[in-house]
Amino acid sequence: MKENERRMRIAVGMLLVGLLLGACGKEPSVEQQVIATLENMKQDAEAGRHMDFMRYVADDFDGQLGSMDRRDFHRYMLLQMNENRRLYAQFFPIYVQAEGTAKPATEASARFKILITGGGGLLPERGQLFEVETEWKRDGSDWRLLRAAWQPVALPQQPGA
Numbered sequence: 001m002k003e004n005e006r007r008m009r010i011a012v013g014m015l016l017v018g019l020l021l022g023a024c025g026k027e028p029s030v031e032q033q034v035i036a037t038l039e040n041m042k043q044d045a046e047a048g049r050h051m052d053f054m055r056y057v058a059d060d061f062d063g064q065l066g067s068m069d070r071r072d073f074h075r076y077m078l079l080q081m082n083e084n085r086r087l088y089a090q091f092f093p094i095y096v097q098a099e100g101t102a103k104p105a106t107e108a109s110a111r112f113k114i115l116i117t118g119g120g121g122l123l124p125e126r127g128q129l130f131e132v133e134t135e136w137k138r139d140g141s142d143w144r145l146l147r148a149a150w151q152p153v154a155l156p157q158q159p160g161a
Helices: 002-023 030-046 050-054 070-083
Strands: 057-063 086-091 095-099 107-119 126-139 142-152
Touching: 030 050, 030 070, 030 086, 030 095, 030 107, 030 142, 050 070, 057 070, 070 107
Parallel strands: 057 142
Antiparallel strands: 086 107, 095 107, 107 126, 126 142
């Protein structure tokens, strides 16, 4: 009986060590965290949850090179959500760069293209590809959008169009 008890204790001990090691996984990288935040914002925008979308935007947000503050950006997003009962977004490669020397990083930038489509029905009625540059700051364990600038990308014309 003592041998079985000893084996059971060893097995339980090994199981606990395995669980503890599994729980000690690395924190996601800055790139993974910022991309996850962008994906959350995308989902909130597509679902029309403007207040949830705005929780990722810093209070001191600056958009379009100083022409838009946080309140203006909120109105802009509301307009987009109201004009497009169905709003969809698709990111194209997102490039994230941690900024500064702080460990862990407290600032980052992200560049990407995003295709926004929308309309009132099942199929999109309009769409536009944008080139976007953003700056982010860490707020506790969350990332907040500090600056954003976007511009439409001109698509090549079809021959004969």
